[in-house]
Amino acid sequence: MDTQSIPTLYDWAGGNEKLEQLTTLFYSKVHQDALLEPVFRHMSPEHAQHVAHFIGEVFGGPTRYTHNDHGSHASMVAHHIGKHLTEGMRKRWMHLLLESADELGLPSDPEFRSALVGYLEWGSRIAVLNSTATENPIQPNEPMPRWGWGVPGGPYQP
Ligand code: HEM
Numbered sequence: 354m355d356t357q358s359i360p361t362l363y364d365w366a367g368g369n370e371k372l373e374q375l376t377t378l379f380y381s382k383v384h385q386d387a388l389l390e391p392v393f394r395h396m397s398p399e400h401a402q403h404v405a406h407f408i409g410e411v412f413g414g415p416t417r418y419t420h421n422d423h424g425s426h427a428s429m430v431a432h433h434i435g436k437h438l439t440e441g442m443r444k445r446w447m448h449l450l451l452e453s454a455d456e457l458g459l460p461s462d463p464e465f466r467s468a469l470v471g472y473l474e475w476g477s478r479i480a481v482l483n484s485t486a487t488e489n490p491i492q493p494n495e496p497m498p499r500w501g502w503g504v505p506g507g508p509y510q511p
Pocket residue numbers: 392393395396397399400403404407408424429432433436438442443446472473475476477478480481
């Protein structure tokens with residue numbers, strides 16, 4: 354595959370529709386989970402869509418979180434401050450998200466899953482760290498994070 358034809362993680366995942374299905378299924382599981390339900394009890398009706406838009410933008414898709422939702426890296430981080438998330442909550446969060454990815458048939462090639470898990474591990478650990486912060490470590494004008502294929506360089510090629 355030449356570098357020009359390597360898809361973004363966003364396209365390979367199945368685009369916005371797939372990512373919104375992913376977060377919708379994930380939060381339906383969260384609301385039935387004894388450990389996570391209290392954490393997300395007061396989330397907004399748009400929360401699942403906003404998180405899908407955020408991940409899509411990080412994965413090289415359209416800037417929906419920035420431009421449709423008027424969000425930013427700093428505003429996303431702000432949502433986690435003071436939430437006092439634990440490692441147990443983070444592990445459950447990871448488990449339910451990856452279970453949702455399997456159930457929805459997101460690509461299962463080793464290359465994509467390496468990038469997906471890498472990003473989710475990175476982001477979820479930062480969310481836990483920020484959840485005990487008292488001040489936002491991200492400046493309002495800082496760019497959104499970006500995630501790519503990493504060492505494998507692109508999707509699986511038989
Ligand atoms: C890669 C990892 C993560 C991403 C990309 C992410 C993304 C986001 C985004 C975009 C929002 C704002 C949603 C909105 O605008 O309505 C948000 C809020 C929130 N997130 Fe995360 N998050 C991550 C990890 C986690 C983890 C691991 C937890 C807990 C175990 C968590 C708990 C929360 C909570 C409690 C809120 C606020 C909910 C409310 O408004 O009541 N997040 N997250």
